[in-house]
Amino acid sequence: MDYTERLLTWFDAYKREMPWRNTNDPYAIWVSEIMLQQTQVDTVIPYYNKFMGRFPTVHSLASAPLEEVYKYWEGLGYYRRAENLHKGAKMVDEQYGGVFPGDIEQVKKIPGIGPYTLGAILSIAFHIPLPAVDGNVMRILARQFLIDEDISITKNRKIFEDKVMELMPEDPNRFNQALMELGALVCTPKTPKCSECPVSTLCKGHINGSALQYPVKTKKIKNPSEFYYAILFKKGNTYWMEKRPEEGLLARLWGFPLVEKEGADNIINKACYYEVLQDVSHVFTHKKWEMTPIIIEWEKTLFSQLTANTELGAFVTLEEMKSYPIATAFKKIIKKVIKEDLK
Numbered sequence: 512m513d514y515t516e517r518l519l520t521w522f523d524a525y526k527r528e529m530p531w532r533n534t535n536d537p538y539a540i541w542v543s544e545i546m547l548q549q550t551q552v553d554t555v556i557p558y559y560n561k562f563m564g565r566f567p568t569v570h571s572l573a574s575a576p577l578e579e580v581y582k583y584w585e586g587l588g589y590y591r592r593a594e595n596l597h598k599g600a601k602m603v604d605e606q607y608g609g610v611f612p613g614d615i616e617q618v619k620k621i622p623g624i625g626p627y628t629l630g631a632i633l634s635i636a637f638h639i640p641l642p643a644v645d646g647n648v649m650r651i652l653a654r655q656f657l658i659d660e661d662i663s664i665t666k667n668r669k670i671f672e673d674k675v676m677e678l679m680p681e682d683p684n685r686f687n688q689a690l691m692e693l694g695a696l697v698c699t700p701k702t703p704k705c706s707e708c709p710v711s712t713l714c715k716g717h718i719n720g721s722a723l724q725y726p727v728k729t730k731k732i733k734n735p736s737e738f739y740y741a742i743l744f745k746k747g748n749t750y751w752m753e754k755r756p757e758e759g760l761l762a763r764l765w766g767f768p769l770v771e772k773e774g775a776d777n778i779i780n781k782a783c784y785y786e787v788l789q790d791v792s793h794v795f796t797h798k799k800w801e802m803t804p805i806i807i808e809w810e811k812t813l814f815s816q817l818t819a820n821t822e823l824g825a826f827v828t829l830e831e832m833k834s835y836p837i838a839t840a841f842k843k844i845i846k847k848v849i850k851e852d853l854k
């Protein structure tokens with residue numbers, strides 16, 4: 512058996528059950544691929560099922576308010592994906608009558624669909640031979656064919672895409688999925704299970720013992736940390752929450768006002784009563800927030816000082832917060848408040 516045959520035979524025998532693997536519906540495959548960006552399969556499955564239960568068609572997603580879509584995305588993070596999916600659904604609904612197109616140029620224009628997702632959707636749903644190359648696929652190919660180009664350099668992706676096309680059988684549907692599955696189950700980043708690998712006798716990295724030196728990747732600079740006070744203005748049994756700006760990190764989600772720690776002690780000390788909770792940190796792809804949550808009894812002057820730029824906000828009970836689209840970073844703070852309340 513050649514490389515491709517071995518890979519596909521292995522895939523048929525060992526592939527994991529995933530709800531989107533039982534459908535040819537391009538919309539369903541699109542949703543799954545967007546959810547799978549930056550997120551593990553096991554995490555995605557319950558979200559996918561819930562999402563498809565509520566938005567089973569392009570039209571149902573396109574006609575739902577974005578706030579509701581966020582609600583179904585809550586906990587998955589990287590909310591820009593939900594926003595683009597929603598925008599994309601509106602586009603497909605208006606321009607293609609709710610039918611996801613099978614044309615490369617048309618799909619490229621849908622928001623949130625980059626080269627990897629384009630290849631994945633079109634090869635899986637429409638059997639169009641296109642590569643779907645992500646970090647997993649680059650790792651496998653670099654090891655198997657001793658490709659030493661730096662995978663953190665965007666233009667080098669083309670080398671890996673060409674390799675995929677060279678290996679691709681007539682029907683690409685299972686091939687891209689098989690490569691992804693091999694990367695997830697066998698050729699993992701730190702401890703590849705070469706003894707279980709269907710292509711080990713063809714893998715140059717395994718044969719010459721250099722597999723772990725691949726892929727070549729320049730190290731990223733560590734995420735810088737930002738330090739904030741997260742202010743929880745308390746009025747009775749409610750807390751002040753505000754909607755974040757239209758643009759930027761966690762856009763349009765709800766959270767607590769954040770004040771940069773440096774120089775803020777003076778402001779905080781003016782509060783007549785406050786309680787400091789345990790620090791909370793939240794990691795994004797490019798930065799880290801270190802937050803010290805502070806519960807401050809509502810007081811007019813301080814409140815207007817710290818919420819001067821708020822466009823939309825409300826005093827909300829802990830119970831009511833459940834129905835707000837709240838970013839995970841702030842949910843971690845809410846958990847601390849609930850714990851404090853129970854003491």
Ligand code: SF4
Pocket residue numbers: 651654655697698699703704705708709710711712714716717722
């Ligand atoms: S033999 Fe090992 S290094 Fe090579 S592709 Fe298989 S798991 Fe990866």
